[in-house]
Amino acid sequence: EHVANQIAAGEVIERPSSIVKELVENSLDAGSTRIDVTVEEGGLQLIRVTDNGSGIATEDCEAAFFRHATSKIESGKDLFHIRTLGFRGEALPSIAAVSKVECVSAAETGGLGRKLIIEGGSIKAFQETAASRGTDMTVRELFYNTPARLKYMKTIQTELGHISDYMYRLAMAHPHVAFSVKHNGNLLLQTLGNGDLLQVMAAVYGTSTAKALLPVQGENADYTLKGYVSRPDVTRSNRQGMTIVMNGRTIRNYAVSGAVMSAYHTLLPINRYPIAALHIGMDPSLVDVNVHPAKLEVRFSKEQELVRFIEDQIRSILRGQVL
Ligand code: ADP
Ligand code: MG
Numbered sequence: 001e002h003v004a005n006q007i008a009a010g011e012v013i014e015r016p017s018s019i020v021k022e023l024v025e026n027s028l029d030a031g032s033t034r035i036d037v038t039v040e041e042g043g044l045q046l047i048r049v050t051d052n053g054s055g056i057a058t059e060d061c062e063a064a065f066f067r068h069a070t071s072k073i074e075s076g077k078d079l080f081h082i083r084t085l086g087f088r089g090e091a092l093p094s095i096a097a098v099s100k101v102e103c104v105s106a107a108e109t110g111g112l113g114r115k116l117i118i119e120g121g122s123i124k125a126f127q128e129t130a131a132s133r134g135t136d137m138t139v140r141e142l143f144y145n146t147p148a149r150l151k152y153m154k155t156i157q158t159e160l161g162h163i164s165d166y167m168y169r170l171a172m173a174h175p176h177v178a179f180s181v182k183h184n185g186n187l188l189l190q191t192l193g194n195g196d197l198l199q200v201m202a203a204v205y206g207t208s209t210a211k212a213l214l215p216v217q218g219e220n221a222d223y224t225l226k227g228y229v230s231r232p233d234v235t236r237s238n239r240q241g242m243t244i245v246m247n248g249r250t251i252r253n254y255a256v257s258g259a260v261m262s263a264y265h266t267l268l269p270i271n272r273y274p275i276a277a278l279h280i281g282m283d284p285s286l287v288d289v290n291v292h293p294a295k296l297e298v299r300f301s302k303e304q305e306l307v308r309f310i311e312d313q314i315r316s317i318l319r320g321q322v323l
Pocket of ligand 2: 022025026089091
Protein backbone atom coordinates (compact mmCIF):
# COMPACT_ATOMS: atom_id res chain seq x y z
CA GLU A 1 0.00 0.00 0.00
CA HIS A 2 2.91 2.40 0.65
CA VAL A 3 3.97 2.13 -2.96
CA ALA A 4 0.44 2.65 -4.24
CA ASN A 5 0.15 5.72 -2.04
CA GLN A 6 3.41 7.20 -3.28
CA ILE A 7 2.48 6.64 -6.92
CA ALA A 8 -0.96 8.17 -6.44
CA ALA A 9 0.62 10.96 -4.41
CA GLY A 10 2.53 12.08 -7.50
CA GLU A 11 -0.76 12.57 -9.30
CA VAL A 12 -2.72 14.28 -6.53
CA ILE A 13 0.14 16.22 -4.92
CA GLU A 14 1.99 18.12 -7.58
CA ARG A 15 3.21 20.97 -5.38
CA PRO A 16 2.45 22.70 -2.05
CA SER A 17 -0.64 24.43 -3.46
CA SER A 18 -2.14 20.99 -4.21
CA ILE A 19 -2.04 20.25 -0.49
CA VAL A 20 -3.58 23.58 0.43
CA LYS A 21 -6.32 22.86 -2.09
CA GLU A 22 -7.10 19.37 -0.79
CA LEU A 23 -7.04 20.40 2.88
CA VAL A 24 -9.14 23.50 2.41
CA GLU A 25 -11.67 21.63 0.26
CA ASN A 26 -12.01 19.09 3.05
CA SER A 27 -12.63 21.94 5.48
CA LEU A 28 -15.35 23.29 3.21
CA ASP A 29 -16.89 19.83 2.82
CA ALA A 30 -16.99 19.67 6.63
CA GLY A 31 -19.19 22.78 6.69
CA SER A 32 -16.57 25.11 8.20
CA THR A 33 -17.37 28.80 8.50
CA ARG A 34 -13.82 29.77 9.45
CA ILE A 35 -10.67 28.43 7.78
CA ASP A 36 -7.18 29.62 8.69
CA VAL A 37 -4.22 28.75 6.49
CA THR A 38 -0.63 29.13 7.66
CA VAL A 39 2.26 28.51 5.30
CA GLU A 40 6.01 28.58 5.77
CA GLU A 41 8.62 28.71 3.00
CA GLY A 42 6.11 28.51 0.17
CA GLY A 43 4.51 25.51 1.85
CA LEU A 44 7.55 23.28 1.53
CA GLN A 45 8.35 23.60 5.22
CA LEU A 46 4.85 23.80 6.65
CA ILE A 47 1.20 23.99 5.65
CA ARG A 48 -1.38 24.23 8.39
CA VAL A 49 -5.13 24.40 7.86
CA THR A 50 -7.37 24.93 10.88
CA ASP A 51 -11.14 24.81 10.61
CA ASN A 52 -14.26 24.85 12.77
CA GLY A 53 -16.08 22.20 10.75
CA SER A 54 -17.68 18.90 11.72
CA GLY A 55 -14.39 17.28 12.74
CA ILE A 56 -13.42 13.66 12.18
CA ALA A 57 -14.99 11.09 14.50
CA THR A 58 -12.47 9.11 16.57
CA GLU A 59 -13.31 5.86 14.79
CA ASP A 60 -12.79 7.48 11.34
CA CYS A 61 -9.43 9.17 12.01
CA GLU A 62 -7.12 6.40 10.87
CA ALA A 63 -9.36 5.32 7.99
CA ALA A 64 -9.28 8.86 6.59
CA PHE A 65 -5.57 8.40 5.82
CA PHE A 66 -5.89 5.11 3.99
CA ARG A 67 -6.78 4.74 0.36
CA HIS A 68 -10.39 4.83 -0.77
CA ALA A 69 -11.59 4.07 2.72
CA THR A 70 -13.88 7.06 2.58
CA SER A 71 -14.71 7.64 -1.06
CA LYS A 72 -17.99 9.48 -1.25
CA ILE A 73 -18.80 8.17 -4.71
CA GLU A 74 -21.23 5.35 -4.76
CA SER A 75 -21.80 4.89 -8.46
CA GLY A 76 -20.61 6.35 -11.73
CA LYS A 77 -23.85 8.28 -11.90
CA ASP A 78 -22.89 10.25 -8.78
CA LEU A 79 -20.18 12.02 -10.74
CA PHE A 80 -22.85 14.06 -12.49
CA HIS A 81 -24.32 15.39 -9.28
CA ILE A 82 -21.34 16.16 -7.14
CA ARG A 83 -22.21 18.35 -4.21
CA THR A 84 -19.11 18.11 -2.08
CA LEU A 85 -15.72 19.09 -3.45
CA GLY A 86 -13.86 15.92 -2.49
CA PHE A 87 -15.06 12.63 -3.85
CA ARG A 88 -12.13 10.37 -4.42
CA GLY A 89 -10.81 9.63 -0.94
CA GLU A 90 -7.24 9.95 -2.19
CA ALA A 91 -6.04 13.24 -0.83
CA LEU A 92 -5.14 12.45 2.76
CA PRO A 93 -3.42 9.12 1.96
CA SER A 94 -1.43 10.84 -0.78
CA ILE A 95 -0.43 13.78 1.42
CA ALA A 96 0.54 11.48 4.30
CA ALA A 97 2.69 9.38 1.96
CA VAL A 98 5.02 12.27 1.09
CA SER A 99 5.20 14.38 4.27
CA LYS A 100 4.89 14.44 8.05
CA VAL A 101 1.28 15.01 9.06
CA GLU A 102 -0.22 15.91 12.38
CA CYS A 103 -4.01 15.77 12.48
CA VAL A 104 -5.88 17.03 15.51
CA SER A 105 -9.62 16.69 15.21
CA ALA A 106 -12.68 16.70 17.39
CA ALA A 107 -16.21 15.90 16.27
CA GLU A 108 -17.81 16.82 19.60
CA THR A 109 -17.90 20.08 21.46
CA GLY A 110 -16.75 18.50 24.75
CA GLY A 111 -13.15 19.67 24.38
CA LEU A 112 -11.74 16.21 23.73
CA GLY A 113 -10.32 15.08 20.40
CA ARG A 114 -7.74 12.84 18.77
CA LYS A 115 -4.23 13.54 17.60
CA LEU A 116 -2.83 11.38 14.83
CA ILE A 117 0.77 11.62 13.67
CA ILE A 118 1.72 10.01 10.35
CA GLU A 119 5.15 10.20 8.70
CA GLY A 120 5.69 8.92 5.18
CA GLY A 121 2.48 6.93 5.40
CA SER A 122 3.25 5.22 8.73
CA ILE A 123 1.32 5.95 11.90
CA LYS A 124 3.64 7.23 14.64
CA ALA A 125 1.13 8.15 17.32
CA PHE A 126 -2.57 8.19 17.96
CA GLN A 127 -3.77 9.65 21.22
CA GLU A 128 -6.45 11.61 23.02
CA THR A 129 -5.90 15.33 23.20
CA ALA A 130 -7.68 18.49 24.23
CA ALA A 131 -9.30 20.02 21.15
CA SER A 132 -12.22 22.18 20.24
CA ARG A 133 -14.64 21.05 17.55
CA GLY A 134 -13.05 21.11 14.14
CA THR A 135 -9.88 19.96 12.46
CA ASP A 136 -6.30 21.20 12.60
CA MET A 137 -4.04 19.64 9.96
CA THR A 138 -0.32 20.35 9.88
CA VAL A 139 1.79 19.10 6.99
CA ARG A 140 5.54 19.42 7.43
CA GLU A 141 8.56 18.74 5.22
CA LEU A 142 6.72 18.06 2.00
CA PHE A 143 8.48 15.53 -0.28
CA TYR A 144 11.11 14.81 2.41
CA ASN A 145 11.08 11.15 1.34
CA THR A 146 10.78 11.76 -2.40
CA PRO A 147 13.85 13.90 -3.20
CA ALA A 148 13.30 13.60 -6.96
CA ARG A 149 9.98 15.37 -6.56
CA LEU A 150 11.42 18.00 -4.25
CA LYS A 151 13.98 18.87 -6.91
CA TYR A 152 11.18 19.99 -9.24
CA MET A 153 9.90 22.62 -6.85
CA LYS A 154 10.37 26.17 -8.03
CA THR A 155 11.27 29.14 -5.84
CA ILE A 156 9.42 29.87 -2.61
CA GLN A 157 7.86 32.91 -4.33
CA THR A 158 6.53 30.75 -7.17
CA GLU A 159 5.07 28.15 -4.83
CA LEU A 160 3.56 30.87 -2.65
CA GLY A 161 2.12 32.50 -5.78
CA HIS A 162 0.21 29.30 -6.60
CA ILE A 163 -1.09 29.10 -3.04
CA SER A 164 -2.22 32.70 -2.77
CA ASP A 165 -3.77 32.66 -6.25
CA TYR A 166 -5.75 29.58 -5.25
CA MET A 167 -6.79 31.04 -1.89
CA TYR A 168 -7.85 34.38 -3.40
CA ARG A 169 -10.13 32.60 -5.86
CA LEU A 170 -11.49 30.32 -3.19
CA ALA A 171 -12.28 33.24 -0.88
CA MET A 172 -14.16 34.93 -3.74
CA ALA A 173 -16.06 31.69 -4.36
CA HIS A 174 -17.03 31.44 -0.67
CA PRO A 175 -17.82 34.88 0.73
CA HIS A 176 -19.74 33.23 3.61
CA VAL A 177 -16.57 31.61 4.93
CA ALA A 178 -14.03 33.63 6.94
CA PHE A 179 -10.56 32.89 5.55
CA SER A 180 -7.14 33.95 6.65
CA VAL A 181 -3.85 33.19 4.93
CA LYS A 182 -0.44 33.79 6.50
CA HIS A 183 2.98 33.23 4.97
CA ASN A 184 6.08 33.31 7.16
CA GLY A 185 4.09 35.34 9.68
CA ASN A 186 2.72 37.89 7.19
CA LEU A 187 -1.04 38.15 6.79
CA LEU A 188 -1.83 37.85 3.07
CA LEU A 189 -5.59 37.60 3.19
CA GLN A 190 -8.33 38.06 5.72
CA THR A 191 -12.02 37.89 4.93
CA LEU A 192 -14.98 38.40 7.22
CA GLY A 193 -17.19 35.55 6.05
CA ASN A 194 -20.29 37.75 6.14
CA GLY A 195 -21.27 36.97 2.56
CA ASP A 196 -20.08 40.31 1.19
CA LEU A 197 -18.19 39.53 -2.03
CA LEU A 198 -17.11 43.15 -2.34
CA GLN A 199 -15.32 42.92 1.02
CA VAL A 200 -13.50 39.81 -0.21
CA MET A 201 -12.50 41.57 -3.44
CA ALA A 202 -11.27 44.54 -1.42
CA ALA A 203 -9.14 42.14 0.63
CA VAL A 204 -7.76 40.58 -2.55
CA TYR A 205 -7.33 43.60 -4.84
CA GLY A 206 -7.15 46.51 -2.41
CA THR A 207 -9.77 49.03 -1.38
CA SER A 208 -9.15 51.52 -4.20
CA THR A 209 -9.67 48.84 -6.85
CA ALA A 210 -12.79 47.67 -5.01
CA LYS A 211 -14.21 51.19 -5.41
CA ALA A 212 -13.98 50.78 -9.18
CA LEU A 213 -16.07 47.62 -9.26
CA LEU A 214 -19.58 47.52 -10.67
CA PRO A 215 -22.23 45.16 -9.30
CA VAL A 216 -23.69 42.54 -11.63
CA GLN A 217 -26.97 40.83 -10.89
CA GLY A 218 -29.26 39.11 -13.33
CA GLU A 219 -31.14 35.99 -14.14
CA ASN A 220 -33.19 34.24 -16.76
CA ALA A 221 -35.03 30.91 -16.82
CA ASP A 222 -31.80 28.90 -16.92
CA TYR A 223 -29.11 30.96 -15.17
CA THR A 224 -28.37 33.36 -12.36
CA LEU A 225 -25.42 35.74 -12.41
CA LYS A 226 -24.11 37.74 -9.46
CA GLY A 227 -20.83 39.47 -8.72
CA TYR A 228 -18.66 42.42 -9.70
CA VAL A 229 -16.75 43.57 -12.77
CA SER A 230 -14.27 46.41 -12.99
CA ARG A 231 -14.82 49.71 -14.75
CA PRO A 232 -13.13 49.59 -18.17
CA ASP A 233 -10.42 51.96 -16.90
CA VAL A 234 -9.35 49.52 -14.18
CA THR A 235 -7.57 46.66 -15.92
CA ARG A 236 -4.84 44.07 -15.61
CA SER A 237 -2.23 42.80 -17.99
CA ASN A 238 -3.53 39.21 -17.81
CA ARG A 239 -6.67 37.19 -17.30
CA GLN A 240 -5.79 36.22 -13.73
CA GLY A 241 -8.15 38.88 -12.41
CA MET A 242 -11.16 36.97 -13.70
CA THR A 243 -12.72 34.53 -11.27
CA ILE A 244 -15.66 32.46 -12.47
CA VAL A 245 -17.62 30.46 -9.91
CA MET A 246 -20.17 27.97 -11.06
CA ASN A 247 -22.55 26.47 -8.49
CA GLY A 248 -19.98 27.22 -5.77
CA ARG A 249 -16.92 25.88 -7.57
CA THR A 250 -14.27 27.99 -9.26
CA ILE A 251 -13.99 26.92 -12.86
CA ARG A 252 -11.99 27.65 -15.97
CA ASN A 253 -13.98 27.88 -19.12
CA TYR A 254 -12.81 29.85 -22.13
CA ALA A 255 -16.34 30.35 -23.42
CA VAL A 256 -17.33 32.10 -20.17
CA SER A 257 -14.22 34.26 -19.79
CA GLY A 258 -14.53 35.01 -23.53
CA ALA A 259 -18.09 36.21 -22.92
CA VAL A 260 -16.84 38.61 -20.25
CA MET A 261 -14.10 39.86 -22.58
CA SER A 262 -16.44 40.42 -25.50
CA ALA A 263 -18.80 42.47 -23.31
CA TYR A 264 -15.88 44.91 -22.91
CA HIS A 265 -15.28 44.67 -26.66
CA THR A 266 -13.91 48.05 -27.76
CA LEU A 267 -13.72 49.48 -24.23
CA LEU A 268 -10.37 47.98 -23.21
CA PRO A 269 -6.91 48.95 -24.42
CA ILE A 270 -5.07 46.20 -26.27
CA ASN A 271 -3.79 43.38 -24.05
CA ARG A 272 -5.69 44.63 -21.01
CA TYR A 273 -8.19 42.54 -19.07
CA PRO A 274 -10.92 43.39 -16.57
CA ILE A 275 -11.14 42.27 -12.96
CA ALA A 276 -14.22 40.19 -12.37
CA ALA A 277 -15.66 37.80 -9.83
CA LEU A 278 -18.83 36.22 -11.09
CA HIS A 279 -21.05 33.61 -9.51
CA ILE A 280 -23.08 31.66 -12.05
CA GLY A 281 -25.90 29.43 -10.89
CA MET A 282 -27.48 26.77 -13.05
CA ASP A 283 -29.08 23.35 -13.00
CA PRO A 284 -26.19 20.92 -12.29
CA SER A 285 -27.42 18.56 -15.01
CA LEU A 286 -26.38 21.19 -17.60
CA VAL A 287 -22.78 20.96 -16.41
CA ASP A 288 -20.38 18.17 -17.10
CA VAL A 289 -17.63 18.23 -14.45
CA ASN A 290 -16.98 14.60 -15.17
CA VAL A 291 -14.59 15.68 -17.92
CA HIS A 292 -11.80 15.83 -15.36
CA PRO A 293 -12.79 15.92 -11.71
CA ALA A 294 -9.33 17.00 -10.57
CA LYS A 295 -9.17 19.88 -13.02
CA LEU A 296 -11.13 23.07 -13.14
CA GLU A 297 -12.30 22.61 -16.71
CA VAL A 298 -15.99 22.05 -17.21
CA ARG A 299 -18.30 21.80 -20.22
CA PHE A 300 -21.81 23.10 -20.56
CA SER A 301 -24.50 21.50 -22.63
CA LYS A 302 -26.05 24.86 -23.62
CA GLU A 303 -22.86 26.85 -23.89
CA GLN A 304 -24.04 29.36 -26.51
CA GLU A 305 -27.05 30.35 -24.40
CA LEU A 306 -24.86 30.84 -21.35
CA VAL A 307 -22.32 32.89 -23.27
CA ARG A 308 -25.01 35.16 -24.67
CA PHE A 309 -26.62 35.61 -21.25
CA ILE A 310 -23.35 36.63 -19.56
CA GLU A 311 -22.31 38.91 -22.37
CA ASP A 312 -25.71 40.67 -22.37
CA GLN A 313 -25.71 41.12 -18.60
CA ILE A 314 -22.24 42.65 -18.44
CA ARG A 315 -22.68 44.73 -21.55
CA SER A 316 -25.78 46.39 -20.11
CA ILE A 317 -23.90 47.27 -16.93
CA LEU A 318 -20.97 48.74 -18.86
CA ARG A 319 -23.35 50.67 -21.09
CA GLY A 320 -24.66 52.47 -18.01
CA GLN A 321 -21.14 53.69 -17.25
CA VAL A 322 -20.19 57.28 -17.89
CA LEU A 323 -16.43 57.59 -17.86
P1 ADP B 1 -12.34 12.91 0.23
O1 ADP B 1 -12.36 14.36 0.54
O2 ADP B 1 -12.23 12.66 -1.24
O3 ADP B 1 -13.39 12.10 0.91
P2 ADP B 1 -9.83 12.98 1.62
O4 ADP B 1 -8.66 12.06 1.56
O5 ADP B 1 -9.61 14.38 1.20
O6 ADP B 1 -10.96 12.30 0.75
O7 ADP B 1 -10.43 12.98 3.08
C1 ADP B 1 -10.79 11.76 3.67
C2 ADP B 1 -11.92 11.92 4.68
O8 ADP B 1 -11.42 12.51 5.88
C3 ADP B 1 -13.04 12.83 4.26
O9 ADP B 1 -13.99 12.13 3.48
C4 ADP B 1 -13.62 13.29 5.58
O10 ADP B 1 -14.52 12.31 6.07
C5 ADP B 1 -12.41 13.31 6.49
N1 ADP B 1 -11.86 14.67 6.61
C6 ADP B 1 -10.73 15.15 6.05
N2 ADP B 1 -10.50 16.43 6.37
C7 ADP B 1 -11.53 16.80 7.17
C8 ADP B 1 -11.88 18.02 7.84
N3 ADP B 1 -11.12 19.14 7.75
N4 ADP B 1 -13.01 18.02 8.58
C9 ADP B 1 -13.79 16.91 8.69
N5 ADP B 1 -13.51 15.73 8.08
C10 ADP B 1 -12.40 15.67 7.32
MG1 MG C 1 -10.87 15.69 0.08
